Amino acid sequence: MIDNALLVQMLIGALLGLSVYLPLAAGQLSLATPAFYAVGGTLAALLSTRWSALGATPAGTLPLGSFVLELLLGGLLAGLLALLVGRLVLRLQGIYLAIATIALVEIVRVAILNLPFTGGAVGIFAIPQPFSTAAGYLLPALALLTLAGWVCQRLKGIPLGRAMAAIRDDELAARCMGIDTTGAKLTAFVLSAVLAGSTGALAAHFLNTWNARQGSFDASVTTLAFVVLGGSRSWLGPVVGGLLLTALPELLRPLGDGRLVLFGLVILLGPVLAPQGLITPALLQRLGRWGERDQPPASESQP
């Protein structure tokens, strides 16, 4: 039931989940991930179909090097946009930030729909393929996910990550302690955008066509659901949430139109039934203890 194409989609879901997680790790609820995903995808679609120097052949193949270059450029463009927009929107807090990022997603969507060179409602199609089968995309997607996961794991040990955690707990207190809250929030926002942009570039090739619908408010909802269902206390949560929730509608396909109702029910009931998501700190602790069984038990006595 799970074929290679679905596996790639699940990995893309996990990557987008991480992109939503990064600002959230600094306490910032940003729904802008689909905007950066759309920007990265559109750039890759445009470059590979218009720029002959990339070496796309009439048969629709693309050299691997050009594909990697596009992943980098997609991430770069999205990151630059985030740097520009982030300086402005990150002054906002809470629900205001969420709404401003929804606005960003809508503006990018309408722009891609109306710009003269992005193909309008149909979009850009026949995007050249670096791989001949869906299985080929597994490796780059997995590599990107590993890299992103490694960055998230590293964050725990370096000042930036600790600053983000402090802002998440109490921004005002963090600022009073002399933490550069603006810088930390902006870095998290830009990292999130770079990841979404590269993921978009990968997805554009994988999907073969690209249009404005790729980055819509709906996508904001689903990517946020990845994080909520998986849990936002550890980077593993969004990954698990992204993998599961992307697979769900496909696995439910036999149900026909009713599957989206069920998908909505998951989003609706998930936070009620499991407020911390599937991957909770308690679960991680138990897993960690299980892994370190040989060592003497930790002497912490938390209730």
Place this chain on the structure above:
Amino acid sequence: MIETLLQTLLNGAASGGVYALVALGYTLVFSVLGVINFAQGALFSVGGYLTFLLMGGTIGVNGALPGWGLPSGLPFALALLLAAGGSGLVGLLVERVAFAPLRRRNAEPLLALITSLGAGVVLVNLLQLLMGAEGYAFPPSANALAGLPDVLVIGGARIRTIQLLLLLISAAAVVVLSLWLERSRGGRALRAVAEDATTAQLLGIPSSAMVRLAFFLSGALAGLGGGLIGVSVSLPGPYFGIGYGLKGLAVLVLGGLGSVPGAIAGGLLMGLAEALVPGEASGWRDALAFAILFAVLLLRPSGLLGRRTVDKV
């Protein structure tokens, strides 16, 4: 020239009135609970489809019950009123499922955002299951509003009667609601809960009943908007309310979260601004609301008529 301008302004005011309805719906819930009900757009769709069915429309071939419809349609005014009430009831249901469980356990407000989005997804897709994804035009009886002509000529400007009616009905709804909030016992109780739920409870105001009332009214406003837009334009598919829900959000911020006059002024401003976009750039019209929203958030985060808040340590 002046006629075209008048025409444009009236069209703008008419859609602005609907935006104001949606934004007021958000405002009611936000002022009482401090959260945003993201299912508002779906309730807008629900209102549109309810009005359609109540007026005697039949379900299309892709729906769950093709060809099914009420034996006879209700007149427009009654159908609209009942549809608004029905959407209000669905709003109550949303409160029960998406908000109440979280409130009972004092969960973080972020979660209510998600659950209400989930409720919206469920509602829209249930509509799609029931009615199919196709568009619906209202039965012709909808246009024969009490024998009024389709088009009125006012001072040389040709205005669709339904647009004018839309403006009048939304204006009436807004005025009645504001007066009720300002003057009546129930309205004052609602505002007391919005100010401080605990104190209100201590003073003998049933807070949770007031919360439910806010959700009912909020759903009814969205449903009213959906019915009006459906009659005036048509129903392009179950997702059509989502776009209005998002624009209502923009209006909400434009006017200032929680401010009733702000929601009304913001709605009108947004409708007029959109109407003034020239035809050649109509593709960009949908971005205008959000561009304005962006500008307002950056220049004046508390909105045009909102109160500034100060962080306390």
